[in-house]
Every structure is written in C-alpha cells, then in structure tokens.
Amino acid sequence: xxxxxxxxxxxxxxxxxxxxxxxxxxxxxxxxxxxxxxxxxxxxxxxxxxxxxxxxxxxxxxxxxxxxxxxxxxxxxxxxxxxxxxxxxxxxxxxxxxxxxxxxxxxxxxxxxxxxxxxxxxxxxxxxxxxxxxxxxxxxxxxxxxxxxxxxxxxxxxxxxxxxxxxxxxxxxxxxxxxxxxxxxxxxxxxxxxxxxxxxxxx
Amino acid sequence: xxxxxxxxxxxxxxxxxxxxxxxxxxxxxxxxxxxxxxxxxxxxxxxxxxxxxxxxxxxxxxxxxxxxxxxxxxxxxxxxxxxxxxxxxxxxxxxxxxxxxxxxxxxxxxxxxxxxxxxxxxxxxxxxxxxxxxxxxxxxxxxxxxxxxxxxxxxxxxxxxxxxxxxxxxxxxxxxxxxxxxxxxxxxxxxxxxxxxxxxxxxxxxxxxxxxxxxxxxxxxxxxxxxxxxxxxxxxxxxxxxxxxxxxxxxxxxxxxxxxxxxxxxxxxxxxxxxxxxxxxxxxxxxxxxxxxxxxxxxxxxxxxxxxxxx
Numbered sequence: 206x207x208x209x210x211x212x213x214x215x216x217x218x219x220x221x222x223x224x225x226x227x228x229x230x231x232x233x234x235x236x237x238x239x240x241x242x243x244x245x246x247x248x249x250x251x252x253x254x255x256x257x258x259x260x261x262x263x264x265x266x267x268x269x270x271x272x273x274x275x276x277x278x279x280x281x282x283x284x285x286x287x288x289x290x291x292x293x294x295x296x297x298x299x300x301x302x303x304x305x306x307x308x309x310x311x312x313x314x315x316x317x318x319x320x321x322x323x324x325x326x327x328x329x330x331x332x333x334x335x336x337x338x339x340x341x342x343x344x345x346x347x348x349x350x351x352x353x354x355x356x357x358x359x360x361x362x363x364x365x366x367x368x369x370x371x372x373x374x375x376x377x378x379x380x381x382x383x384x385x386x387x388x389x390x391x392x393x394x395x396x397x398x399x400x401x402x403x404x405x406x407x408x
Numbered sequence: 409x410x411x412x413x414x415x416x417x418x419x420x421x422x423x424x425x426x427x428x429x430x431x432x433x434x435x436x437x438x439x440x441x442x443x444x445x446x447x448x449x450x451x452x453x454x455x456x457x458x459x460x461x462x463x464x465x466x467x468x469x470x471x472x473x474x475x476x477x478x479x480x481x482x483x484x485x486x487x488x489x490x491x492x493x494x495x496x497x498x499x500x501x502x503x504x505x506x507x508x509x510x511x512x513x514x515x516x517x518x519x520x521x522x523x524x525x526x527x528x529x530x531x532x533x534x535x536x537x538x539x540x541x542x543x544x545x546x547x548x549x550x551x552x553x554x555x556x557x558x559x560x561x562x563x564x565x566x567x568x569x570x571x572x573x574x575x576x577x578x579x580x581x582x583x584x585x586x587x588x589x590x591x592x593x594x595x596x597x598x599x600x601x602x603x604x605x606x607x608x609x610x611x612x613x614x615x616x617x618x619x620x621x622x623x624x625x626x627x628x629x630x631x632x633x634x635x636x637x638x639x640x641x642x643x644x645x646x647x648x649x650x651x652x653x654x655x656x657x658x659x660x661x662x663x664x665x666x667x668x669x670x671x672x673x674x675x676x677x678x679x680x681x682x683x684x685x686x687x688x689x690x691x692x693x694x695x696x697x698x699x700x701x702x703x704x705x706x707x708x709x710x711x712x713x714x715x716x717x718x719x
Contacts, residue, residue, distance in 0.1 A: 249600075279611070293565070387468060
C-alpha cells in the first residue's frame with residue numbers, strides 16, 4: 206500500500222487514515238459515484254464524490270476534511286452499490302466525518318459547520334436519553350446556528366402538534382446509563398488508539 | 409412465527425401511524441407475531457458513525473441484538489429504514505468480523521453476545537415469510553395508482569431482501585392488494601431526509617424531484633416504508649410544490665396503512681387521519697367508490713406511456 210504521508214509530510218497517518226486511503230487506493234476515477242449521487246446535482250456539495258476520492262489519493266488532508274461534501278453526503282449508498290471497484294464510498298464519507306471531528310475540522314461557519322453541529326447534537330441526545338428526543342435536537346441545533354430560524358420552524362411545529370406527531374417529553378429508558386457506558390468505553394478506547402498512533406508517528 | 413420487534417424512535421412520534429398500522433396488520437395476519445424488545449435504545453441513525461468512532465452504531469446495536477437474543481428470538485423486525493440498515497449491518501458485522509465483535513463486547517458491560525439475530529424489514533417478512541397469497545384481501549384498492557417509493561435504505565446497502573436499484577417487492581404487494589403499481593425511475597432515489605436539518609434547500613429539491621416523477625408516472629398516491637421519507641414528502645409537500653411552482657396533492661401513505669385498508673381493518677387503527685396531506689378525498693373517489701367504477705384490468709403499456717406524455 207502507498208504511504209501518501211511520504212509525499213505530503215503534513216498528511217498525518219493513523220490506522221483510521223490508513224483504512225480510508227487503502228479503500229480509496231483502487232479508485233480509477235470513472236465517475237460513477239458522482240453520476241449516481243443525488244446530492245451533488247442538487248448543488249449540495251463543493252466537491253463531487255469522485256473529486257474527493259482523487260483528493261484522498263493525492264493526500265490533500267486539509268481540503269478533504271474541511272470540505273462540505275463529507276457532511277452533506279446523505280448516506281444513500283447509491284454510489285457504493287454502483288462502484289465498479291467495490292469501494293464503499295458512503296462508508297468512506299462517514300469515516301471522513303469522524304476523522305474531521307477528531308482532528309478538529311471544520312470551519313466555524315458554513316454548511317460543514319452546521320452539519321457537524323447537527324451530527325454532534327443528535328448523538329448528544331442519544332447519549333443523554335438513550336433514544337431520540339426531537340424537540341431538544343431542533344432547539345439545540347437552531348440555537349447554535351441561527352436562533353431566528355426557530356421562528357420559521359413554528360408553523361411546522363404547530364402542524365405536527367395538531368397531528369400529535371410531536372413528542373412532548375423524552376422517553377425514559379431503564380438502560381440509559383448502560384447506553385452512556387457504551388459511549389464512554391468506546392471513547393476511552395478511541396483515545397487510547399489515538400495516543401498510540403501519535404507515539405508511532407513520533408518514532 | 410414470532411419476531412422480536414424493534415420499533416425505533418420515530419414510531420412513537422412522527423411516524424406513530426406506521427407503528428399502529430403495522431401492529432394492526434400483523435395481528436390480523438396472525439402468522440406474524442411481533443414482540444417488542446424491552447428497553448431498546450436508539451440505533452443512532454446516520455450521525456452515530458460520525459461521532460466517537462465509526463464502530464459506534466455496531467456497539468449501540470449490539471445492546472439491542474443481545475436483548476433480542478435473550479428473548480430467544482432469531483429474527484428482529486425493524487420498520488424504520490435507518491434502524492433496519494444499522495441493525496442489519498451490525499448483525500452482519502458482529503457475526504463475521506471477530507475484531508469488531510470483541511470491541512463491541514468490550515463496550516457492553518454485563519451483556520453476552522451470542523450469535524446476533526437476523527434483522528428483517530416488515531416488507532420482507534410480509535412478502536417472503538407470510539406470502540402474498542396468504543394476505544386476506546377483502547377490499548380491493550381499486551383506482552389507486554401507487555408509486556412505491558423505497559427510498560435509499562430499504563434496499564441499500566446491497567445484500568438486503570430486494571434489488572438495490574429497482575426493487576419490486578412493494579410493487580408486487582400493491583398489485584396483490586388490487587392497486588396499480590406505476591413504474592417509475594425515482595423509486596430508490598434518496599429524498600435527502602438525512603441532511604434536511606442543515607441543508608434544507610438541497611434536500612427539498614431532492615424530494616421535490618421525487619414527487620415530480622411520481623406525478624409524471626401517473627401516480628395518485630405514494631407508498632413508503634421509511635418514516636423519514638414520509639415526513640419529508642408529507643409534512644413539507646406544500647413547500648416542495650412551491651419550489652416546482654405546481655401542486656402535488658399526493659397523499660404519502662405507509663404501505664402498512666394500505667394493507668390495512670385492503671384487509672378492511674378498523675380505520676381508527678390505521679391512523680390515516682394523522683397524514684398531513686389528507687387521503688380521505690382520494691379514498692372516497694377510489695377505494696370507497698361503488699364496485700365496478702374502475703376497470704379491473706391493469707392498463708396497457710400504451711396507456712401508461714400516453715399518461716407519461718400528458719404529464
């Protein structure tokens with residue numbers, strides 16, 4: 206396997222990065238992914254999936270991890286089922302999100318930032334309650350991005366309230382401490398791996 | 409047969425009618441007994457893999473799978489497409505990948521992982537286990553031209569119960585119920601439900617395309633099997649219509665609700681009144697119209713093409 210780190214010294218390697226680079230190394234740029242993507246033609250991506258694959262091969266870590274694309278991929282798996290090289294592109298995108306979070310990307314504004322806030326808050330609620338609690342997610346998300354949008358949400362909220370489609374109180378799970386435990390132990394495990402990878406990089 | 413039932417978070421809020429109608433249909437079928445997994449937790453949908461570690465969804469699912477295993481169940485039914493995909497993937501990974509299995513066991517204190525149960529979608533169970541011929545159809549869904557919308561996660565990633573590009577199981581089910589399943593190209597195109605919170609205009613333009621194609625194929629109703637698709641296409645239909653400067657007036661109905669109608673179940677159990685785009689006017693003109701209003705014969709290919717041209 207190529208070590209792109211040798212070409213681009215700032216491309217810090219770790220087992221996570223290697224998994225992504227290895228998966229993408231077989232891409233021959235046919236563009237089936239970009240042609241299948243429903244988000245790119247709707248104007249939702251700054252780089253198409255094919256471009257992202259090439260950028261990974263070229264070791265452009267900063268550009269890839271701060272791109273909008275990694276966050277706006279809707280994870281529909283159309284590219285993954287069509288890829289003639291059998292790359293699970295959706296999985297790669299989600300791994301890139303993870304990496305972007307661990308390494309402290311993306312920027313403070315824009316779609317990438319909003320995507321990050323949404324993903325982080327979604328899981329914060331799952332961690333807290335063990336199940337989804339939609340009103341809290343909507344309120345948290347809008348307060349962190351643009352509180353004025355909450356006013357725009359009011360008609361939709363009212364519609365849902367009238368149809369009794371809105372959960373008013375969170376469901377209390379007996380096992381919510383257990384769920385928190387899953388997050389906690391996995392976090393510790395990941396921190397350990399990251400420390401080891403950092404040590405390896407120094408050597 | 410008995411199945412462990414994993415409702416998922418949406419089934420008690422935005423898609424409560426899906427839960428209600430599925431349980432009513434399962435009760436009426438008799439051969440599909442659903443027993444809820446006690447104290448199940450959220451599968452994490454798509455955001456789970458982005459946070460902490462890409463293996464977080466596997467660990468979250470492992471807890472549910474292990475509770476179902478303790479119930480003595482070999483199969484789980486998950487009606488929400490996102491839960492279905494997450495649990496199915498986790499079940500597969502836990503049984504195949506020893507490294508992941510060890511990691512998942514490490515994150516679950518005091519829980520044992522046996523062989524993970526298989527995860528199924530209710531559509532899969534109804535079409536392949538119960539069997540189309542064993543559905544007691546009492547009232548044919550005459551006059552309904554259904555666009556079966558599978559969305560992304562019902563048939564993808566590959567390896568599920570139907571073709572990832574052009575699935576047919578829901579179409580066959582609808583034809584069995586006496587409705588006409590229109591053929592259209594957007595049946596597995598994504599509605600953008602996963603990104604609509606933070607990228608509204610893009611996901612709206614994606615969903616609007618879906619409805620435009622459903623309408624162009626001559627459908628008067630869209631059948632779905634995913635709470636996200638239903639929410640986006642139904643709740644925001646007026647906004648989607650405004651984007652395309654048109655009106656859709658397409659009720660977005662869960663396939664279980666249509667099954668309940670055809671099986672002539674108590675309508676209060678189906679939750680039809682909870683749909684934002686009301687289906688009642690359409691139902692009065694079609695399903696509830698006197699028999700013989702519509703031809704029983706399915707329209708010819710030429711008729712379908714003509715309709716396509718008109719739209």
